[in-house]
Amino acid sequence: GQNIDQPTEMTATEGAIVQINCTYQTSGFNGLFWYQQHAGEAPTFLSYNVLDGLEEKGRFSSFLSRSKGYSYLLLKELQMKDSASYLCAVRDNAGNMLTFGGGTRLMVKP
Amino acid sequence: GAVVSQHPSRVICKSGTSVKIECRSLDFQATTMFWYRQFPKQSLMLMATSNEGSKATYEQGVEKDKFLINHASLTLSTLTVTSAHPEDSSFYICSARGEGNSHPYEQYFGPGTRLTVT
Numbered sequence: 001g002q003n004i005d006q007p008t009e010m011t012a013t014e015g016a017i018v019q020i021n022c023t024y025q026t027s028g029f030n031g032l033f034w035y036q037q038h039a040g041e042a043p044t045f046l047s048y049n050v051l052d053g054l055e056e057k058g059r060f061s062s063f064l065s066r067s068k069g070y071s072y073l074l075l076k077e078l079q080m081k082d083s084a085s086y087l088c089a090v091r092d093n094a095g096n097m098l099t100f101g102g103g104t105r106l107m108v109k110p
Numbered sequence: 111g112a113v114v115s116q117h118p119s120r121v122i123c124k125s126g127t128s129v130k131i132e133c134r135s136l137d138f139q140a141t142t143m144f145w146y147r148q149f150p151k152q153s154l155m156l157m158a159t160s161n162e163g164s165k166a167t168y169e170q171g172v173e174k175d176k177f178l179i180n181h182a183s184l185t186l187s188t189l190t191v192t193s194a195h196p197e198d199s200s201f202y203i204c205s206a207r208g209e210g211n212s213h214p215y216e217q218y219f220g221p222g223t224r225l226t227v228t
Contacts, residue, residue, distance in 0.1 A: 042203050042219040087153060103153040
């Protein structure tokens with residue numbers, strides 16, 4: 001089975017740093033994805049990790065520890081437009097399916 | 111980059127009618143397409159996986175006779191919600207994956223279709 005957990009909501013201040021955690025217990029693993037989704041829109045790709053470690057891309061970074069079944073998305077220099085839902089998704093061994101976590105709604109305040 | 115379109119973006123229909131949603135890959139051939147449903151403030155739930163030229167594989171709890179999926183070509187998949195009811199009102203999102211795509215993040219999402227059944 002697949003079980004992916006994320007906090008439901010988070011609040012942070014403009015200009016600050018926020019870390020969104022994701023833990024997973026899955027029957028197979030072939031990569032972990034982070035997506036951003038604004039209300040009423042489709043998800044947009046943010047990052048992909050398949051090996052342990054940190055992947056940095058501009059203001060966004062993502063970390064993976066496969067032994068711990070743990071990932072986080074780090075957002076730096078928060079902007080108001082970063083207010084959105086952030087979805088953690090795990091890809092299965094066959095590389096076909098993505099299973100999504102419940103998503104974390106981030107609210108950035110001035 | 112790879113682009114996936116959906117049509118319509120919004121649709122309102124009366125209870126008991128059927129609605130067809132199209133998902134197209136515009137600049138690549140999609141051997142596999144995925145259909146998701148998302149209720150307000152909830153995450154994406156996979157409904158079915160369709161491979162070109164074969165029957166779709168439905169997730170547990172998804173009625174295949176109610177949600178008809180056709181993947182007749184490498185660039186088009188359709189989802190038909192038959193005899194729609196208000197509880198079918200949701201945001202339907204498709205994604206597509208191409209053959210031999212070496213890009214690690216190879217599922218490309220469409221913009222979604224907002225279905226409201228009155």
